Amino acid sequence: MRILLATRGPLLPADTGGKIRSLQTFSRLAKRLEIHAVSFADPVRDQEGIAAMREMFASYTPIAWHESEKYSLRFYLDLIANQLSDLPYFIAKCCQPEFTEAVRTIAKRQAVDLLLCDFLQTAVPALELPIYPRIVFQHNVEYLLRKRQWQAEPSLLKKWLFAAEWKKTRRIEERVCRSFDHIIAVSSEDRDVFEKEFGNREVSTIPTGVDSSYFQPWETPQRPGSLAFVGSMDWYPNEDGVIWFLQEVYPLIRAKVMAASFKIIGRNPSPRLNAVVASQPGVELTGRVPDVRPFLAEAEVVVVPLRVGGGTRIKIPEAMAMGKAVVATSIGAEGLPFRDGQEIRLADSAKEFAEAVMELLTEPRSRTEMERAACECVRREHGWDSVVDRLEEILVTLKERGDASIVPAKEKLIPASFRA
Numbered sequence: 001m002r003i004l005l006a007t008r009g010p011l012l013p014a015d016t017g018g019k020i021r022s023l024q025t026f027s028r029l030a031k032r033l034e035i036h037a038v039s040f041a042d043p044v045r046d047q048e049g050i051a052a053m054r055e056m057f058a059s060y061t062p063i064a065w066h067e068s069e070k071y072s073l074r075f076y077l078d079l080i081a082n083q084l085s086d087l088p089y090f091i092a093k094c095c096q097p098e099f100t101e102a103v104r105t106i107a108k109r110q111a112v113d114l115l116l117c118d119f120l121q122t123a124v125p126a127l128e129l130p131i132y133p134r135i136v137f138q139h140n141v142e143y144l145l146r147k148r149q150w151q152a153e154p155s156l157l158k159k160w161l162f163a164a165e166w167k168k169t170r171r172i173e174e175r176v177c178r179s180f181d182h183i184i185a186v187s188s189e190d191r192d193v194f195e196k197e198f199g200n201r202e203v204s205t206i207p208t209g210v211d212s213s214y215f216q217p218w219e220t221p222q223r224p225g226s227l228a229f230v231g232s233m234d235w236y237p238n239e240d241g242v243i244w245f246l247q248e249v250y251p252l253i254r255a256k257v258m259a260a261s262f263k264i265i266g267r268n269p270s271p272r273l274n275a276v277v278a279s280q281p282g283v284e285l286t287g288r289v290p291d292v293r294p295f296l297a298e299a300e301v302v303v304v305p306l307r308v309g310g311g312t313r314i315k316i317p318e319a320m321a322m323g324k325a326v327v328a329t330s331i332g333a334e335g336l337p338f339r340d341g342q343e344i345r346l347a348d349s350a351k352e353f354a355e356a357v358m359e360l361l362t363e364p365r366s367r368t369e370m371e372r373a374a375c376e377c378v379r380r381e382h383g384w385d386s387v388v389d390r391l392e393e394i395l396v397t398l399k400e401r402g403d404a405s406i407v408p409a410k411e412k413l414i415p416a417s418f419r420a
Contacts, residue, residue: 001399003029004112004131005057006103006122007039008094010049015267015288016232017314018139021186022118024209027056028388033395034058036110038102039122040065040094061106063099070234071270079161087124088146088168094121100129107131113399120169123176133181133398140186140310141193143170148308148331149236174198182398184391186312187335204394208336209384210317217323217375218297225259225361228299230292230315233285234268237308241332245305245353246276246283252354254281257361262303265295296322300367301360304328305353312336316344317382320374325367327356337381343374 011023029035041050041062053060068075082089103126107115115134117123123136146169150162177183177198185191185205194200229245231238242264253260260282267288269277277285289295296302302319304326312335319326320343326333327345338344345360347353360367 001396002034002036002058002110002112003395004103004107004110004115005035005037005118006099006115006126007037007118008121009039010041010046010053010062011056012049012052016235018119020314021139021208022137024211024384025206025388025391026118028384029391030057032388032392036106036112037061038063038099038106040067040096040099042066059106059110061102063096063102065096067093070268083161083164086168087172088165090165091121091124091169091172095125100125103131104129114395116395117180120173120176123180124172127176127179133401135182135184135395135398136176136180137184138177138186138190138194141173141190142310143167143173144193145237145308145310148310149240152240152308182394184394189335190310204390206387206390206394207382208312208314208317209387210314210321210378210382211384212321212379212382215293215318215321218293220294220297222300223261223298224300225257225261226299226301227253227260227262227357228265228295228302229262229304230265230296230302230319232268233264233266233270233273237306238266239270239273240308241304241306241329243273243276244307244350245303246280248350249305249353249357250280250283252350253357253361256358260361263295263299265289265292292318293322296324299324301357302326303353303357304332306332309334317378320344320378321382323371323375325360325370326374327353327360329353338374338377343370343377345370 005026007022011019014020014023035057036059037053037057038061043064050062068078079089082092085092115131117126117136119139120142143166146162146166150159150166153159153162177194177200181202183194183200183203185194185203186208188205191203191205194203229242233239250262262283264285269285269287277283296319302324304313304316306329309331313332316326316333316336329348330346333344333346340346345356347356
């Protein structure tokens with residue numbers, strides 16, 4: 001079975017939750033099926049990632065691209081210019097004719113059995129291509145993620161920008177989901193949105209896995225009162241959640257637990273986050289690190305205080321696999337099958353979140369019981385091999401069915417006004 005896999009960029013370094021999920025899934029799938037991959041890549045910055053992709057898959061085609069660095073002047077100019085586009089910025093910048101033509105050429109040359117697009121950003125450029133069956137792997141409901149950003153944003157200017165982004169995203173996301181033969185979601189909650197809001201019936205779910213041979217308990221002593229958060233700090237939901245935690249929750253904890261400290265582990269923190277961190281005692285911002293495990297190992301509690309999000313957070317089962325107690329908001333733990341009060345603590349208000357963290361910091365027995373229950377659950381039920389088993393089953397079924405069950409090839413799927 002031959003698969004054409006379109007990804008946003010090289011899967012290494014796996015420094016975001018989405019890239020971790022994609023790497024763990026597709027690297028294992030490539031040992032079972034013949035995969036021909038294509039993605040954008042910076043010829044200089046992504047040299048190691050390009051080499052790894054060529055080693056991982058039957059073939060790999062990088063499309064040269066120099067993306068605007070986040071928070072740079074060019075990034076903000078591109079974002080402002082895109083307000084005139086019918087596409088949201090995160091998709092418009094991926095609608096490059098070189099990418100679309102590469103997908104067309106590879107599909108023909110390799111005689112692939114199906115097209116698998118990883119994330120919405122790679123599906124939109126392939127909308128007009130008559131390649132069937134075709135599947136989009138939706139790590140989030142993208143429009144809902146952006147709508148939640150809009151709802152949570154206090155800045156009037158950013159709120160205006162987010163309003164336009166989520167509305168544009170909903171239009172194109174619905175078009176993609178209605179025109180692709182199958183959608184793969186990462187939670188039952190996301191599946192329900194695709195079915196109820198977009199009218200899709202061809203939706204499957206695959207669970208979130210964890211590499212329990214890599215993430216496992218260390219014998220490193222925990223540092224009393226230590227808290228940790230892991231996540232890319234240039235992703236808005238992470239930054240928003242951490243800033244809320246620092247301003248609303250952390251002071252409540254410090255008032256009762258004087259030894260409390262907080263370590264934020266994640267790449268590309270913004271000037272705004274740096275300023276907030278500088279105003280709080282006992283807080284450290286690491287930036288990018290080669291290995292998150294030493295930082296997780298010393299923490300007594302891992303926090304996931306997200307107020308905005310979608311899909312599922314890989315950071316939670318990874319922390320649990322290392323024997324860590326986790327406190328999260330309902331959105332932070334959305335889509336994951338862990339039980340409040342047993343494998344995880346859930347709290348949404350600042351007061352309740354602080355109380356849950358303080359209880360775990362000051363009651364070692366309760367914390368140990370939760371650590372053990374969470375670790376056992378993850379290691380028993382959340383291995384990546386079972387995730388790939390499910391994905392392979394879905395792909396084989398679609399290949400055997402082999403028809404374009406939703407949209408005929410002759411139909412124009414994306415009008416000129418949607419093209420970036």
